[in-house]
Amino acid sequence: MITEKLQNAINEQITAEMWSANLYLAMSFYMEKEGFCGMAHWLKKQWAEENEHACALADYVIKRGGKAKVDKLDVVPNDFGTPLEVFEQVYKHERRVSEMIDKLVDVAAAEKDKATQDFLWGFVREQVEEEATAASIVDMIKKAGATGIFFVDVKLGER
Numbered sequence: 001m002i003t004e005k006l007q008n009a010i011n012e013q014i015t016a017e018m019w020s021a022n023l024y025l026a027m028s029f030y031m032e033k034e035g036f037c038g039m040a041h042w043l044k045k046q047w048a049e050e051n052e053h054a055c056a057l058a059d060y061v062i063k064r065g066g067k068a069k070v071d072k073l074d075v076v077p078n079d080f081g082t083p084l085e086v087f088e089q090v091y092k093h094e095r096r097v098s099e100m101i102d103k104l105v106d107v108a109a110a111e112k113d114k115a116t117q118d119f120l121w122g123f124v125r126e127q128v129e130e131e132a133t134a135a136s137i138v139d140m141i142k143k144a145g146a147t148g149i150f151f152v153d154v155k156l157g158e159r
Helices: 004-033 037-063 083-110 114-156
Strands: none
Touching (some): 004 037, 004 083, 037 114, 083 114
């Protein structure tokens, strides 16, 4: 049985994952409008991944006898700037998500819930990959410059 404190903390993360999904979808729409279809495609994949994370967290809470909830979602921005600025925001956001997951692991540890700690370590490991991927895209865009940006766009569209 999951504790109420841990259930509430995971439900907050579910809401955060749904907000992240909305953020990536808004970024995707923006990049599509700006003519970067590959980047838009990559961001839509991120949107789907965030939805999967929210569902995995909800499924876990339910399996442990708790109640999964999605709270009110804040509005996401809709204007993001250059492709470099978009992916710098992606990187910054993924770092923030990593911090939230780390705090969630701390709550599970404080509640002495080893099963939840084990479950959450999968998210910790995934965040390492998410941050590295976002950082590499930022680097790729910087190296490509104005003349190579469309190569980056095509590359991201291969995801």
